[in-house]
Amino acid sequence: xxxxxxxxxxxxxxxxxxxxxxxxxxxxxxxxxxxxxxxxxxxxxxxxxxxxxxxxxxxxxxxxxxxxxxxxxxxxxxxxxxxxxxxxxxxxxxxxxxxxxxxxxxxxxxxxxxxxxxxxxxxxxxxxxxxxxxxxxxxxxxxxxxxxxxxxxxxxxxxxxxxxxxxxxxxxxxxxxxxxxxxxxxxxxxxxxxxxxxxxxxxxxxxxxxxxxxxxxxxxxxxxxxxxxxxxxxxxxxxxxxxxxxxxxxxxxxxxxxxxxxxxxxxxxxxxxxxxxxxxxxxxxxxxxxxxxxxxxxxxxxxxxxxxxxxxxxxxxxxxxxxxxxxxxxxxxxxxxx
Amino acid sequence: xxxxxxxxxxxxxxxxxxxxxxxxxxxxxxxxxxxxxxxxxxxxxxxxxxxxxxxxxxxxxxxxxxxxxxxxxxxxxxxxxxxxxxxxxxxxxxxxxxxxxxxxxxxxxxxxxxxxxxxxxxxxxxxxxxxxxxxxxxxxxxxxxxxxxxxxxxxxxxxxxxxxxxxxxxxxxxxxxxxxxxxxxxxxxxxxxxxxxxxxxxxxxxxxxxxxxxxxxxxxxxxxxxxxxxxxxxxxxxxxxxxxxxxxxxxxxxxxxxxxxxxxxxxxxxxxxxxxxxxxxxxxxxxxxxxxxxxxxxxxxxxxxxxxxxxxxxxxxxxxxxxxxxxxxxxxxxxxxxxxxxxxxxxxxxxxxxxxxxxxxxxxxxxxxxxxxxxxxxxxxxxxxxxxxxxxxxxxxxxxxxxxxxxxxxxxxxxxxxxxxxxxxxxxxxx
Numbered sequence: 001x002x003x004x005x006x007x008x009x010x011x012x013x014x015x016x017x018x019x020x021x022x023x024x025x026x027x028x029x030x031x032x033x034x035x036x037x038x039x040x041x042x043x044x045x046x047x048x049x050x051x052x053x054x055x056x057x058x059x060x061x062x063x064x065x066x067x068x069x070x071x072x073x074x075x076x077x078x079x080x081x082x083x084x085x086x087x088x089x090x091x092x093x094x095x096x097x098x099x100x101x102x103x104x105x106x107x108x109x110x111x112x113x114x115x116x117x118x119x120x121x122x123x124x125x126x127x128x129x130x131x132x133x134x135x136x137x138x139x140x141x142x143x144x145x146x147x148x149x150x151x152x153x154x155x156x157x158x159x160x161x162x163x164x165x166x167x168x169x170x171x172x173x174x175x176x177x178x179x180x181x182x183x184x185x186x187x188x189x190x191x192x193x194x195x196x197x198x199x200x201x202x203x204x205x206x207x208x209x210x211x212x213x214x215x216x217x218x219x220x221x222x223x224x225x226x227x228x229x230x231x232x233x234x235x236x237x238x239x240x241x242x243x244x245x246x247x248x249x250x251x252x253x254x255x256x257x258x259x260x261x262x263x264x265x266x267x268x269x270x271x272x273x274x275x276x277x278x279x280x281x282x283x284x285x286x287x288x289x290x291x292x293x294x295x296x297x298x299x300x301x302x303x304x305x306x307x308x309x310x311x312x313x314x315x316x317x318x319x320x321x322x323x324x325x326x327x328x329x330x331x332x333x334x335x336x337x338x
Numbered sequence: 339x340x341x342x343x344x345x346x347x348x349x350x351x352x353x354x355x356x357x358x359x360x361x362x363x364x365x366x367x368x369x370x371x372x373x374x375x376x377x378x379x380x381x382x383x384x385x386x387x388x389x390x391x392x393x394x395x396x397x398x399x400x401x402x403x404x405x406x407x408x409x410x411x412x413x414x415x416x417x418x419x420x421x422x423x424x425x426x427x428x429x430x431x432x433x434x435x436x437x438x439x440x441x442x443x444x445x446x447x448x449x450x451x452x453x454x455x456x457x458x459x460x461x462x463x464x465x466x467x468x469x470x471x472x473x474x475x476x477x478x479x480x481x482x483x484x485x486x487x488x489x490x491x492x493x494x495x496x497x498x499x500x501x502x503x504x505x506x507x508x509x510x511x512x513x514x515x516x517x518x519x520x521x522x523x524x525x526x527x528x529x530x531x532x533x534x535x536x537x538x539x540x541x542x543x544x545x546x547x548x549x550x551x552x553x554x555x556x557x558x559x560x561x562x563x564x565x566x567x568x569x570x571x572x573x574x575x576x577x578x579x580x581x582x583x584x585x586x587x588x589x590x591x592x593x594x595x596x597x598x599x600x601x602x603x604x605x606x607x608x609x610x611x612x613x614x615x616x617x618x619x620x621x622x623x624x625x626x627x628x629x630x631x632x633x634x635x636x637x638x639x640x641x642x643x644x645x646x647x648x649x650x651x652x653x654x655x656x657x658x659x660x661x662x663x664x665x666x667x668x669x670x671x672x673x674x675x676x677x678x679x680x681x682x683x684x685x686x687x688x689x690x691x692x693x694x695x696x697x698x699x700x701x702x703x704x705x706x707x708x709x710x711x712x713x714x715x716x717x718x719x720x721x722x723x724x725x726x727x728x729x730x731x732x733x734x735x736x737x738x739x740x741x742x743x744x745x746x747x748x749x750x751x752x753x754x755x756x757x758x759x760x761x762x763x764x765x766x767x768x769x
Contacts, residue, residue: 087656108658109529109540110610117609118654131658133540177540201545202537 001306004116004125008136008181013158016186020144021155022302023295029066030297040069043308046099048090049128050076050106055269056128056138059293060103063300069308072099087111091120099123101308109133109174124307132172137303138268139178141295143186145288146223148295149264160187165217167193167249168227168276169238171200175268176227180208191217195249197238198229214249218258225266226251226276242275252278256286264288343759344368344379350389350720352710354686360389362716365758369712382754384720390690392424392717392755394697394706396487396516396594397570397642398667400426400457402448403441404433409647409737411448414667415455417645417736419762421667422719422752423455425698425706426645430462431492437462437473439481446483454762458701461485463504463515467493472504479511486702489516491570492617494552496522501556505565514592514700516568517556519577520618524548529657531604531619539607541657544619546574553577557584557591568700569593571644573618575628582637592700594642595629597673598664602626602742612653612660613742616646633692634683640697643670647738665736669729671721672748679723680749686723705758716759725751735768 001018002010011019029035045064047057057073064071074094081090087106094102101124104112109131116125129135143159151157164183170176170192183190190208192199203210211217218224229249231242239245251265259265265277265287273279281287345362352358352370359374360367400414409417411428418426428445430436436445442459449457461478465471467490478485488508495501495517504515525548530536532543553569557580560567569581572593584591598616603623606614614620632638646663653660666673674693678684684692698707705715728747731739755763762769 086651086654087659088654106656108656111656111658113610114656131540132542174540177538200537201532201543202534205534205537 005136005303005307006113006116006125006127007134008139008178008185010136011182011185013185013187016140016143016182017156017158019140019299019302019306020147022306023144023298024153024155026301026305027298030294035066036068037066038068039305039309040064040067043069043100044072044098045069045101045103045304046072046074046094048074048094048102048104050081050104050111051129052077053105053129055293056105059296060128060300062297064304066297067301067304069304072097087115088118088120091115095121095123101126101304103128105129107131126303126307129174131174133174134178135174136178136182137296137300138175139182140303141292141299142179142225142266142268143182144295144299145266145292146264148291149288150222150262158186159183162188162222163191163220164188164223164225165191165193165221166225166227167214167251169198169229169233170194170203170227171198173227179225180206184208191221193217193249195239198233215255215258218255219260221259221263223264223266224251224259227268228270228272229276231272231275246275250276250278251281253280256281256284266292268292344377345382345756345759345761346374346376346379347382347384347389347718347720350384350387351686352389353690354388357385360710360718362756362759365716367710367712367714367716370710382720386724387753388686388721388723389710390422390686390719390721391694391707391710392719392757393422393671393693394701394703395423395426395643395645395667395670396568396640396697396701397491398426398428398645399431399647399663400428400445401647402432403444408649411445411457412452413735413737414645414647415449415452415457416768417665417667417734418455419755419757419768420735420752421669422671422721422755423667424717424719424755424757425456425458425703426667427458427460427487427701429491430460430489431467435462435466436460437465437467439474439477439483442478442483442485443481453757454768455757456703456706458487458703459483459485460491460516461488463488463490463495464500469493469495469497469500472500472507475504475508475513476511479513486513487516487568488513489518489570491516491518494518494520494522496552498555498559502559502563505560505567506563509565512702514566514568516570517552518570519549519552519556521548521551524551528619529615530607531621533604533622535604535607539610541607546576546621549574549618550576550580553580557581557589560591561587561589566590566592571596571599571618571642572629572638573599573621573625575625578628578632578637582632585637592639593637594640594697595633595638596644597641597666597670598742599629600626600633600677601673606742610657612655612657613664613740613744615657615660615662616664617662630677630681630683633678639700640692641670641674642697643667647736648740649738653740663740665734665738665741668734668736669741669743669748671752672750673743675723675750676748716756718756719752720754722751722753723749725749727751
């Protein structure tokens, strides 16, 4: 694996499978009364959030803490950033504090890339979502949830031949960009569906199919990923009304019935119920939203573990790390008592 | 400046032709020939080098008044002399905006005081570059600065009626409107060329049509009212087609291209390094090739640098927060040699045409862009075309370092520049 995780394109097929396998092993920790491993004890992970995102931040925070890392949360609001401090000076500050990894969420596309390549910091950079560019750990957790549902979470498996349809605001979606890259790397066949206004010019160069017609694609989908559509887009004439959007591109029970029986519905959250997804679909057993959230912690643990835990551990080592809980649990218990 | 000052340039290839001696006496060229005797003149051995008329730039940002942290008229004209320029136009987007006779005269006087290069202030078309009310174009023309070129550069004169009126109004004093062609609604929040690369990088697109639709409108307006219009930093293959069409109709349309649009493409934005952030944005290879061809066939009249200095902190940041623009005065001729001469698209006499004669004609700049001939003003540039070296922005005379060519090996080096007979650059060093 590379030194940083900036884009899903940074991952080879084997890197991605290793992350998913490691996440499977690490997910077992979540089922234990004491959900902690000593792996990253003494390492510092900074959550540098320039954009509000409670869900992603607490997911990374939980992941780092379960690996016993020290976690520093740095959010732009009420910090030196709101007083006009530059990304560079913030980075230099974190470097001086000895951050081993910086998890960054930023409103500008490319900010994590800049942080990783400018020489401002030496630690690992993990992109937790940048502008309308990428959100690679979201794609990894989606792949994790998909593999569990469609391939029974089999270790070493990828998503070869699975058909994934991503629906909604592709133009502004970092989730879509990362998923198209990662799912394709894992062998899946991806189709993006949106009104033409919400597809980027240049989408034809992406490694996926493009459709304007959701109904035509549904019967051939093993998974349908619904993206959040911001109501504000209506004011910029991307679509005429919310009603029309929901009618043409929203997923309701009737449309869900056209999907194959085994097919699942995904959503990165937060959902706009009634807009891109109806309550009936969101609350159905075919919807993986809650699984995606729990997958998020496991996948982020795996990413931090593989980046910080040393150079490229093999599957065996990852298994060993996960199965060393007898010791871990005891240690954690002792720690608690002390 | 002494009229007794005499310089003999010995053995230079005048406009790339056979070796000639050129004798400068005072402010003018006295003789051009073979085997001229020095007779006490300072001798510059120029064997193998190319002698051009002093370069003329229709488009620079000298930043004074207001942004002296990035450039001043003095540092900007020193950069110009280093790059072989003897006349530059200074854009109006200063603080305060150059929209009154007072501001343009100030810039003009600063240029006189610098002595490195003639400075021709560009007047704003509209008050405060606001696009709504015409600035006092006549007063700026009548001022000591004698403004001929008017532009809201940095912003587009997007209101069709204001543009029409401006085009008509400046006919009274042979002025020209230089349009920054950018349809504002199509480029809200735009960060880079809209296409394959922007789709991947998730950066808001600046579509070619935003430039082309304004150019199409403006050439039609210029034809309708019989005025001159000049297109700033034309950047797309489609814009080339529109200008070619307008010229075929005989309309008074001229256009410029920047060196960076002749060489660089939007693939560079993949680095997210804001040194490549510029407006209009870097386009595709197809556009670059169309621009080179258009400069070669004369559809594009001239090269203009759009020299846009920015302080380090405005580029040492994330892409979205960075300023747009690149410095260009000190690398312009090298980039043109690299993209146009070394590729066989232009010879040196055509370079003189595109970088001196035509821009001087568009800006009505007296005494510049003249032939290298006896009796002409001695505004000259000597180029060592065989030199090759990586670009080192730290060595720039400009106050700013935001060059996209850092470390890139480029051909050619301006060794000497003369402004009305006085050396402003001698053997690579500013005088």
